[in-house]
Amino acid sequence: MKLVGRKVKRIDAMEKALGRSTYTHDFELPGMLYGAVVYPGVAHGVLKSIDTSKAKKVPGVAAVATYKDVPNNELGIVTKDMHVLVPVGGKVRFEADPVALVAAETKEAAEEAAALVKFEIEELPPVLTIDRALKNDIVVNGERNDAFHRKIRRGDVEKALEESHLVIDMEFETGYQEHAYLETQGAVAWWDGNTMTIWGSMQCPYYVQNDVAEVLRLPLSKVRVIQLETGGGFGGKEDVPSYIAVKAALLSYLTMKPVKLVYKREWDFRETSKRHPSKSRYRVGFSKDGKVLALHATVYLDMGAYSTLTPIVMYRSLTHAGSAYSIDNVHVDVYGVYTNKVPTGAFRGFGSPQVLFAMESIMDEAAKRLGIDPLEIRMKNALQPGKSTITGHVLKSSVGAKQTLMAVKKASNYEKLKKEVEEFNKKSVFLKRGLGWSHVIYGVSLGSAGQHLDASAAQVHVKADGSVTVMIGGTEMGQGAKTVMAMIACEVLGCELEKVTVLQPDTSVLQDSGPTVASRTTVFSGNAVKIAAQKIRDRIVEFLKKEGYKSIEIGKGIWVLDGEHVPFGAVIRKANDANVKLVETGWYETPKLHFDQETGTGEAYITYTFSTQLSLVEVDILTGRVQVKEVWVCHDIGKVINPDGAIGQVQGGVVQGMGYALMEEIKHDEKGRMIIRNFDNYTVPLITDIPKINAMFVEEEFEEGPFGAKGLGEPSLMSSPPSIANAVSNALGVRFNRLPITPEEVLLKLS
Amino acid sequence: MTITLNVNGKNVQVDVQPNETLLDVLRNKLYITGPKEGCGNGECGACTILYNGKVVNSCLVLALEADGAEILTIEGLTKDGRLHPIQEAFIEENAFQCGFCTPGFVISTKALLDRNPNPSNEDIIEALAGNLCRCTGYQTILKAVKRAAEKLGVEK
Numbered sequence A: 001m002k003l004v005g006r007k008v009k010r011i012d013a014m015e016k017a018l019g020r021s022t023y024t025h026d027f028e029l030p031g032m033l034y035g036a037v038v039y040p041g042v043a044h045g046v047l048k049s050i051d052t053s054k055a056k057k058v059p060g061v062a063a064v065a066t067y068k069d070v071p072n073n074e075l076g077i078v079t080k081d082m083h084v085l086v087p088v089g090g091k092v093r094f095e096a097d098p099v100a101l102v103a104a105e106t107k108e109a110a111e112e113a114a115a116l117v118k119f120e121i122e123e124l125p126p127v128l129t130i131d132r133a134l135k136n137d138i139v140v141n142g143e144r145n146d147a148f149h150r151k152i153r154r155g156d157v158e159k160a161l162e163e164s165h166l167v168i169d170m171e172f173e174t175g176y177q178e179h180a181y182l183e184t185q186g187a188v189a190w191w192d193g194n195t196m197t198i199w200g201s202m203q204c205p206y207y208v209q210n211d212v213a214e215v216l217r218l219p220l221s222k223v224r225v226i227q228l229e230t231g232g233g234f235g236g237k238e239d240v241p242s243y244i245a246v247k248a249a250l251l252s253y254l255t256m257k258p259v260k261l262v263y264k265r266e267w268d269f270r271e272t273s274k275r276h277p278s279k280s281r282y283r284v285g286f287s288k289d290g291k292v293l294a295l296h297a298t299v300y301l302d303m304g305a306y307s308t309l310t311p312i313v314m315y316r317s318l319t320h321a322g323s324a325y326s327i328d329n330v331h332v333d334v335y336g337v338y339t340n341k342v343p344t345g346a347f348r349g350f351g352s353p354q355v356l357f358a359m360e361s362i363m364d365e366a367a368k369r370l371g372i373d374p375l376e377i378r379m380k381n382a383l384q385p386g387k388s389t390i391t392g393h394v395l396k397s398s399v400g401a402k403q404t405l406m407a408v409k410k411a412s413n414y415e416k417l418k419k420e421v422e423e424f425n426k427k428s429v430f431l432k433r434g435l436g437w438s439h440v441i442y443g444v445s446l447g448s449a450g451q452h453l454d455a456s457a458a459q460v461h462v463k464a465d466g467s468v469t470v471m472i473g474g475t476e477m478g479q480g481a482k483t484v485m486a487m488i489a490c491e492v493l494g495c496e497l498e499k500v501t502v503l504q505p506d507t508s509v510l511q512d513s514g515p516t517v518a519s520r521t522t523v524f525s526g527n528a529v530k531i532a533a534q535k536i537r538d539r540i541v542e543f544l545k546k547e548g549y550k551s552i553e554i555g556k557g558i559w560v561l562d563g564e565h566v567p568f569g570a571v572i573r574k575a576n577d578a579n580v581k582l583v584e585t586g587w588y589e590t591p592k593l594h595f596d597q598e599t600g601t602g603e604a605y606i607t608y609t610f611s612t613q614l615s616l617v618e619v620d621i622l623t624g625r626v627q628v629k630e631v632w633v634c635h636d637i638g639k640v641i642n643p644d645g646a647i648g649q650v651q652g653g654v655v656q657g658m659g660y661a662l663m664e665e666i667k668h669d670e671k672g673r674m675i676i677r678n679f680d681n682y683t684v685p686l687i688t689d690i691p692k693i694n695a696m697f698v699e700e701e702f703e704e705g706p707f708g709a710k711g712l713g714e715p716s717l718m719s720s721p722p723s724i725a726n727a728v729s730n731a732l733g734v735r736f737n738r739l740p741i742t743p744e745e746v747l748l749k750l751s
Numbered sequence B: 001m002t003i004t005l006n007v008n009g010k011n012v013q014v015d016v017q018p019n020e021t022l023l024d025v026l027r028n029k030l031y032i033t034g035p036k037e038g039c040g041n042g043e044c045g046a047c048t049i050l051y052n053g054k055v056v057n058s059c060l061v062l063a064l065e066a067d068g069a070e071i072l073t074i075e076g077l078t079k080d081g082r083l084h085p086i087q088e089a090f091i092e093e094n095a096f097q098c099g100f101c102t103p104g105f106v107i108s109t110k111a112l113l114d115r116n117p118n119p120s121n122e123d124i125i126e127a128l129a130g131n132l133c134r135c136t137g138y139q140t141i142l143k144a145v146k147r148a149a150e151k152l153g154v155e156k
Ligand code: FES
Pocket: B036, B037, B038, B039, B040, B041, B042, B043, B044, B045, B046, B047, B048, B057, B058, B059, B060
């Protein structure tokens, strides 16, 4: 191949290196107003009254909006269980449940006025834990707190557990994780009396378009959404930007002026989504030689005050509950539980890191009790063509699971490494080292739960001079989508990579292409680009044949016509001057999946990636501090289109996963108010914390993927937490069943 | 109040409010948007600038106090449209993804290499410990700083 699989520079490298990319924070319009949000600061209660009179008197204030100003106050992506602004008489369900909005000429005036909005709340006791919520004596939202349920029922689990040589029965808990994208949420909205235009930081422009249209009761054609350069997403900019944009749009609608609403870090912490805390109980049966015979799991996800994306997140917890193993007897229940805390939602891995931590811990524990090496027990249960996943999906091809295990074994020189660790621990008293494996699966794209969204558009436009613009419905948020799309277009067209521009998505141009989530962009947008580019290429070839050319070869920026090297630009000039159509739309939809939602069985996803990680950690038993020294990680992601980009994803994912495993924690006070509100007490990994990372790939091609590619965005994180947790357990000889494993947690376990 | 600043080699006068930060003045009044606000609290390094030659978080400096200061932001690194070797190194090592942290890292790197042209791994880690990146996992940034040091060494 000409470009696919080769080292290239990011196509957006220049503007980023110059510091010139325009993020929402940097976007200004003439006459623009600034927005601010009013929070109740009470986790649970009934809003009795709101008084905006003082706020309205602050000089420079253009509007103070309450629920009365919202044309349609209902919001929610799966169920309409939330409001844009809490109505009087309605319930405040978490401490940052917005009650009012302000637009003013300056940020300072907007914040001053926001502080002057007065309200009365009759407080109710807050529900702050999953256990408390399950009692259902205080109901947070709807009819009961455990409002959502999904399940898998396959085989005879009780019988298989009875017949097992070993049954591991354990409980697990995991905490919050904040996305901590470096650019906070933000949107600029402008209502000109006819059209509402939104510019913002987002993963899913079509979600924003739908929600703004619904809330303001406008037709979709009157809402235009343009994504700006986005400073990280990680799932945190899946549905949340809709809630931000709706607020900005409302203020612009009321004032007829452009309104910029950029979140302060504190607002972002308090109001916007996080990874779900979880509690689970697992019972897993093993044969004497380490084969998994049965999986019984009950998982509770804390969804906070509103369900938002939880019902979809639960689907992934469900289908990933058995990690990457072939198991025939499966009984899994996943519940989404309301509490009076910040709504949780999408975060890289999307409900899988919680269950993977549980299952991978159990695999290690079983290996230990059965006297089998942790690598061997994984090899024994690994998937391969012909075997079925826990949902009973029989895999036909593109299964590089075992290859990833073997690659890590080899690269780490595992047998020697084990001995070195043993030696080290014999000599060292206060520092202990440990090794931990993980072997995980990832179902690519939305799967059977989201097939109505699983299609994507792209437009490829070859200009008269041979330069090319590409627009996709998916978004670039730093992960490198633009570069991959440009590479795919060039591979097909034989144009020059440097002359490709990938435009920001604009909902007024392309059909709804679904969300940029679920590691689906390479496959979906990539295929759409490939299809569009192919149509154009075929048309040019046909034209050249008509012109009398016998042999046509497509190169890299050069086409070879009857042996003569012709620059792509010259080929196009010819075609353009002969009125050949050089703009095309591509549309890719997913093959239909057969899945029974009732039993949770069947084809859960179009394909799967497989990942293996081995981590070496060192624990200081006096301070409890864990240092990850080195990791070896291998992903089967099908064809690797952009190797540098892929390695970057893996490195970022490993470190973000390490943060989840060891340090990141959100705490609330007894009244349900978030204590952690900025980076001074929310610790994310710094350059001082990073391990050496050895990243490898196995390329078991996926026939439906563009050039055989699958996806990587999320698996890159998912392998990390269970591997690191297992390594800590291995170092200290005690099993950790709670994340994060902070120094306090280590000391507690050791005492 | 009017203050005078020397920003990226140019003298400018600007009206500021008593509570305004230097970061806000640079971004909102002088349209120098390279420095970013990631936390507004001195914790993330996205707003890093050189202030009289020293690395500071511009979100923590009151504009009034900056009267007379010499300031360098990422915008001041390019000469005649040519990338600074540090910027080239960041591109070559793929040292950014979303890029929101990049202006801060580039400036912190500049400060480091100005005072220590041959930094060890430990020196680099220490110099960049105040800059947060949520995307890259820092591996490529570390390499980019080393590469930048080599490039600058060759230039001299
Ligand atoms: S914005 Fe200044 S340190 Fe974060």
